[in-house]
Structure formats: C-alpha cells, structure tokens
Amino acid sequence: MTPVFRFLGPLEISTPQSAVSLTAPRHQIVLAKLLLDVNHVVPIDDLVRAVWDAVPPSTARTQIQICISRIRRAFSDAGLEAQIASYRPGYLLQAAEETLDVFHFNRAIADGRAAAADNRLDTAVEKLRAGLGMWRGEPFSGIDSLAIKAAAVRLSERQLNALEECHTLELKLGRHHDLIDELMHLVQRHPLHEQARSNLVLALYRCGRQAEALEAYREARHTFVTELGIEPGEDLRRLEQAILLADPELDVPGASEQTKAWALACPPEPPAVVESVRVPRMLPADDPAFTGHDDTVVEMMRHLGGDSGQARSLTVSVITGRAGVGKTALAVRVAHRLATEFPDGQIYLRLDKAEGQQAGVRETLNRMLRMLGVSGCWGVDDTEEVASLYRSAVNGRRLLIVLDEVRDEAQITPLLPGSSTCAVIITSRQRMVRIPGAQLIEINDLSFQHATELLTVLVGGARASAEPAAVLELIDMCGGLPLALRIAGARLAARPHWAIAQLNERMADERHRLDELVHGGLGVREGMAAAYASVPPSAQNLFRLLSLFDVPDLPGWIAGPVLGTESAGEDLEHLVDARLIEARQDHGVMARYHLHKLIQVYARELLADQESDRLRALAIERATGAWQFLADEAHRRLHGGDYIVLHGAAARWSLPPEVVNRLLRDPLEWLESERTALVDSVRQTAEVGLSESCWDLAITLVALFEARGYFDDWRDTHAVALAACRQTNNQRGEAVMLYSQGTLSMFEQRYDEAAARFSLARRVFEKVGEVHGLALCLRNMAFLDRVGGRSKLAEQRYQRALELMRKVQDPVGEAHILSNVAQLRMDSDDLDAAEEMLDKAMAIAVGIGNRRVQAQVHHSYGDICLSRGQAAAAEKEFRQALDMVREVRDQAEESYVLCGLGLAQVRLRHFEDASRTLRHGYALAEAGTDLTLVGRFYVAYAEMDSMLGDYDGATYWADRAVKNFGEKSAAVWRAIAFRLIDEIRQARSSVNRAGYSRPTDLAAPPDPPRQQ
Secondary structure, eight states: OOOSEEOSSSOEEEOSSOEEOOOSHHHHHHHHHHHHTTTSEEEHHHHHHHHHTTOOOTTHHHHHHHHHHHHHHHHHHHTOOOEEEEETTEEEEEOOGGGBHHHHHHHHHHHHHHHHHTTOHHHHHHHHHHHHTTOOSSTTTTOOOHHHHHHHHHHHHHHHHHHHHHHHHHHHTTOGGGTHHHHHHHHHHOTTOHHHHHHHHHHHHHTTOHHHHHHHHHHHHHHHHHHHSSOOOHHHHHHHHHHHTTOGGGSOTTOOHHHHHHHTOSOOOOOOOOOSSOOOBOOOOOOTTOOSOHHHHHHHHHHHOSOGGGOSSOEEEEEEOSTTSSHHHHHHHHHHHHGGGOTTOEEEEEOTTOOSHHHHHHHHHHHHHHHTTOOOOTTOOOHHHHHHHHHHHHTTOOOEEEEEEEOOHHHHGGGSOSOTTOEEEEEESSOOOOSTTOEEEEOOOOOHHHHHHHHHHHHOHHHHHHOHHHHHHHHHHHTTOHHHHHHHHHHHHHOTTSOHHHHHHHHSSHHHHHHHSEETTEESHHHHHHHHHTSOHHHHHHHHHHTTOOSSOEEGGGHHHHHTSSOOHHHHHHHHHTTSSEEEEETTTEEEEEOOHHHHHHHHHHHHHHOOHHHHHHHHHHHHHHHHHHHHHHHHHHHSSSOSOOOOOOOOOOOOHHHHHHHTSSHHHHHHHTHHHHHHHHHHHHHTTOHHHHHHHHHHTHHHHHHHTOHHHHHHHHHHHHHHHHHTTOHHHHHHHHHHHHHHHHHTTOHHHHHHHHHHHHHHHHHHTOHHHHHHHHHHHHHHHHHTTOHHHHHHHHHHHHHHHHHHTOHHHHHHHHHHHHHHHHHTTOHHHHHHHHHHHHHHHHHHTOHHHHHHHHHHHHHHHHHTTOHHHHHHHHHHHHHHHHHHTOHHHHHHHHHHHHHHHHHTTOHHHHHHHHHHHHHHHHHSSOHHHHHHHHHHHHHHHHHTTOHHHHHHHHHHHHHHHHHTTOHHHHHHHHHHHHHHHHHHHHHHHHTOOOOTTSOOOOOOOOOO
C-alpha cells in the first residue's frame, strides 16, 4: 500500500487522487505530533507544548481545537479515511499503519535484520535499501517545534543505524568498491560515529588503497581525541593493526580468487609526476567542520568531473548566496574532492579585493600566468592580449580554477579558459546567469540538524549534549548562517569555561549581537557592510527602513510607501542582487521579500545611527496607510461597500488600480496572507503614537478575524489600540474599540462582559455624536437582550438601531437588524411577520450584492420552514445558504448552516446524510468558542436519537443542551431544550405502552465526538 502520510522528509499527505495542503505552521506541528503517536491518544497539553514550547498563550487549548478542526476539514476534502477523534485527555489520529512511510521503513528494516540473522545477506541488503529508500530528507523538515525536532533526531538515529548495518552487510558481500563515496559522505556528516569510520577504513583497504585507509584511521583518531578526549574503540584500533599486518582476515569472507582480484582492481594512485611546467596546488585547506549541502557536492562533482577531455565546452559551476552562507567552504570542498581529476593543477583566487576594472583584470591574469610558470607580461597594457596568452597557457591542460567572491560577470569573463579540459568554480553574491552552460547553485542557511552538527563539531559533543536547548537557541539567533555559527562555535571553543547559554545571554540584545559575532579578525558585519556599500543611496535608505517591520516577509509594493515615492521596484532589485534581501514567489502573484535575521539586525544598527525618530514614524505611517487602503478595499469587496464598519481620519496611501485588482482578486485570502504584517502594523502605530491609524486598522481587520476565527488577534490588536487611544485621549477611537471588544465577548458568550463594554461604548458614542457607532452598539445590545429572554427590550433597541442605520445609510447594517428582528418574531411563533422581515433583508442584500447577508437570510428562511414543518423546503434553503457561505468562506456561519441542514435531514428521516452533516458541523463548532452553537447541535442529536427510538441517547443530548444553554443565558434555546425533553418522555412512554421497538432497517448514527 502506498503511504499516505510521509514524514521521513518534509511532511506530505496525499492520496492517488489528491494532496492535502496544510501550510500553517501550527497545523503542521499538531499533525506531526499526532502522527508520531498514531492510534494513541495525545493529551492536549502535549500538543500545546509542541506548538508553543515553554510559554503558551492563555487561549492555547482553544487554538489547538481550531487546528484540529482545520486538519479534519483538510482530511475530509481530500477524501482521507484517517480520522481525528476526541478522547480524554486529548485527540487520537486513527489511521492504518500501512498509510505511514515510517511503518514501511520499520518493516523493511525488521525484514532485513531477520534475513541477516538467517545469513541471507543479499535479501537483507535488498530489504534494508528498500527501507532506506523511504527517506526523502530530514524528518519533518521545515517544522519549527522543539518537540518535533527532538523526535526527528530520534528518527534520524534509526536511519543512521540501519544505514551502517547495510554498509556492514555490503562489505561482507564484497561490494566495497560501490561504497566509498557514500561512506565518505556519511563520515563527513557524522564524524563521531565509529561504525561508519570502521566501514570506510575497511572499504578503502579492500580497494587496495592502504595508505588512504590508514589516513582515514588517523583522521578518526584525531577527531575522537580532539573532540571527546578519548581513543577510538577497540574494534577500530584492531582494524588499524590488521591493515598494517595485511591480515588475510580483512579480505572478503569466502570470496573467490576472481572476486578478490576484482576487489583489488583499484590500485593506489601513483605519486605525482613532476613536470617541466609549474603545477599549482593553491586550494585552501578543506574545512573538517563542513556540514550540509551533501547532495549539492555530489551534483557539482557530477557536473564538473568525469572525462574533461571529452567535454564539448568549458564546464562552470556558480555558487551563489548571501554573505556568510558558506559559498567558499562548499567550493573548496568540491575542489578537493575533484583534485585528482585535474592533475595539471588547482588555482584558487579571491577576487573581492581586486582593484579597478581593467587594471584589476590584468593583474589577476598576470598572477595566474605566474602560477602556471609563464612570465614576462608586465609591460603589456592590452588586457585582451594578456588574456589570449593566458588561454594559450591553459589550453589542453586539465586545470581546476576556483574564482572566489566574484563581484560581477565582467570581472571574470577574461579569466575563463577556452579549453574544455578545464573546469571553473565561481562563488558570488550575484546570480551569474550570462555564463553559457554554467551550473547555477543557490545555497541557503543550514537546517537545524546540520547547524546542530556544525556546532557539535566546533564545541564538542559532550558540551552540546549538555545544553540542547541552548544550542537550538543559538542557532535561531544566528539564523542558521554558517559564518555566524562558526564564529560563535570558535568563541565557545576558545572559552571552555563558558556555558553555551552564557553566549546566548550576551547575544540576546540585538543592539550588541553583531559585536558578539566577531572572533580572530573574522566577523559577520563585514560581509553585510560590503554588500550595503555596493547599492545606491536610495536602496540603502530602503534597506534601513524595511528593518522596521518585524514580519517573516514583506510585499514588494510596500517599498514605495516606505520611501514615500510612487514606486521603488529598482531599489528592491538592487537589494536582491546584493543579497541583502531575498525574494520569494507568492503563488505566482507577486514576489515577497525577506530579511535574514542577522541582516535585519545590521539594518537596524544603520537605522538607529542614520534615521531620526520622526522619519521612522513617517515610514510606519505611510506603510500603515497603504495597508489600511488595501484593507478598506478588501472590506468593501467583501461587504459591498463601507458598511458595518467605522473608520477614522488616518491618512491612506493609495496604490495603482492594477496593483489593487491583482492583490484583491480574493479579498479574504489577501487579508489572510498579510495578517502578520497587518497585526504588526497595529502594534507599530501604537508604539509611535499614531492612535487614529492604530484603531482604524484594528477595526477594519475584524472582517478577517471574525471569518477565520482569529479571536486572539482580535483581542490583542484591540487591547493595544484601546491603550493607544486612551493615552492620546482619542475618545471616538476608544469607543470603537470598546464596541468591538464587546462584540468579541459576545461571540465568546461572555455576555456580562460584552454588556459592560457596550454600555461604556454607547455613552461615549452619544457624547461625541457618533451615530453609526451608536447604531452598531444598540444592535448588539439588542442581541444580548434577545438571548437573555428580554424580548420587549430587544425589540425597542432593534427599532432604534434600525432608525439610526437608515439615517447613516448603512444597508448591510439595516439588513442585519431586519434579520435579527425576524428571529424575535420566530421566537414568538409569528412566522409570517418573521418572513416579511426576511424578505426586506433579502431585497437589500440582493440589491447591493452582499452574498454573506443573503446566506444568513436563506439560513433564517430555513429555520422558518422547519418551524412550519416543511423539512424539504428547509433543506433547500439551507443548501443555498451553505453554497454561499462556502463561496465567501465564512466558516463561523457554515457551522450554523450545517446545524440547520442536519436538523432538516433528520426530520426528512435521511439519517445517514444527517449524521454526516452534523458531524462536520459539530467539528467546526467544537473548534470555535460559540458554545450556544454547540448546544444547538446537542438539540439536533437529541431529536435524531429520539426519532430512531434511542431515548437514552436522546435524553443524554437534551440534558447536555439544557446545561449548556443555562450556562450561557441562552433563554430561548434553553426553553426549546426543555420542550424537547418533555417530548422525549412522552415518546418513551408511548413506545412502552405500544410495545414499540427500534426499527432494524435504520442505522444508528455514529457517536459524535464528546466535547472535553
């Protein structure tokens, strides 16, 4: 069976028909934790710790429930059979073991070990290789959670053990000639694994490379003594002695003479022949701590190596990346691996400090000619003439040339040989795309696993193992940048009395972090400063100001507002070319731009030195104005206009219509994509005293927070904005925030708190003459009256709110109130009057094209049909509502509609459909905070069980509904639940008298998940 869940590499979930996309980090972490304990209950506290590590927010459990709901929805959409069930004290992912790639890995390894125990070595190797083939990279790569990373390390250890077992068996089978490269790479990645070292030494010896085998042993001994302070183990020491004695026991066990001859078919390389011409050997020392990029090394060797004499043209590899990312280390590693394939020499030149264009190129050419034993070009001023002599000197020679830290293509064009017998490795921050046939290698920061391996080599395994959390924190502060990690590791190695956490404390303050990343004349800041100096002043200004925004990435259009210009696209591209920022494609719409963590620290140093507080505040105000402009337009497209929202006088920064239309093809998705930046803008405007911008943006974002259930963001942004308004005595803004906070409390069924906030907001709205705000506030206060059973007061407030809505010409607000009045009429069984109110609301919604309100009205029509006993008509109305809420992706309203649809299906006796509908809706409701809605599902389940004759189940659900509604002061629904209990009792007694039994042809609904 093909695995559905793959996490031996990046987390993937797919079926032959579709793939499940879970891009949100929290969703990935929760699913990863459930997969690690598949078919076992994972306590919700464990999930909280996995997502937030040490300090979870107060709403962590609610957010976990939302994550579970989203994952369930994704599974359902993809047609996966796997289910996530709720069990005390957490959740359980139910899935067949065969759907996990780790199951296939474990089974293959177990089969391989069993075959090895039976001495079926060929079969054992086949099974082990099959299991190892399930791996696609680091387990759960890209998931940022300490708990998941710890599990990934354990999984990687199992992979390493299996690989070493496989190597040992393959050596027994005489396959040593196939293992050399793989063993070398393995030893580089895991220098402290003795079994890998032993296998490499033995494989080299069996290939007739005795000197290299002994050198590999000496390297192993040096590593163990230096890093661990101990000698190699007895097995490895015994292996060295056996090699020195040419012990026949080292030959392939039971090998024939033909096999032994084949095993020795790779004789030791003869010593280098000294030729009449000079053979340069200029490569810097290979870094023993090099880690990561193993696949890239192999890829480059394949491109550059082989029979160069048969190549049709010069082979070139260009390594590009930001300063400090490890370009030079990778180039040197590959060059050393290829050195024997280029016997005429290896030239290494660093070009970042070469003088001016033509003179610098001539000087470089003359240096290269001297290295090759050619002299006498000092009087020649013609660069092309010197270049021709250089090409003649290298023609036909097998040379490997490394050109390090190249500034641009013009600098190296004369340095490229014309001979196909040569190969060139170039490193540069620039993407050299104009070199014909060049292999372009882009390298990035180290993964957590490779960064951990690097630090372990630098500071010692015992020291790193003693402080695993501090190691991860140090990697995070360095942003995975190899140069920063090497400097940090060197400082710790030079100070063995320091704890790793001690260096972390010194680096915690961003203002001094780059000062701490200096050692032995090497620092991180220098490379960034060189890149910064290479771009124009306007790009430098943009670079400094972009560091103001503490978000994962930024849209390209923000550059203009930040600088206060119409467009700044060229400045952005200058920064990309200098590798000061990284461009990321945003689903093919527009690129987004990211500042590396340490580069942002450097930019903030420059910002503090060169920009005043006023200029920084202006940049924030302009950027927020642009986000506000787009958020306003997104709201208008979602609601048909500036309805049911209040705005302030904060300045907007307009963007061109073509940009707006491209960004807002899907307004809600745009709000989702910019959520982090938008929320951060609320915080930033508060910090610089822009309270009007602060509250205006906060209230506009409620459209997103409400539709997607981001109640934490709602709460946090409004708390910040409310404090900013009070600090600046912004009374209107304060009232708006109080009203919106009350709305959030109302959604969360904290009705007393909501009422208090509405009361405060109402007084301020009346004081400052804010009619629209007063109408919105009265509308919500009337809702509280209705759910509290105060129908007469609710009626009065709705009527007053309706008058004010018409006065301020807010048709969406008017339609909402009409729908709410219709609910009041339904509560009193005046269905005709309720329908009349809904007809008016529908006419308004259709007139302005507001699909959300239309969906809500269809939902209410469905409720009326249910009240009239017209279940088929009700089902039709609910399905229309469901199509609309899914079209606008209003998940909160979707759960309400599913509850009504499920109840209609129950009354139509379509129990299987009803069960599926109610399960889906219940999952959405359970993930949210609307406990009244949860109680409505209890009512639906009670009615379904009652119709199926399961009166015990019906009573259970009805009792839960009564308790739920009682807790939340939902007087109307509590009365419905009590009435249902009476009907269940009457039905039970009728059945007992008549001898009625449950129909055998009706399947009982599956037990719904119990709320914790």
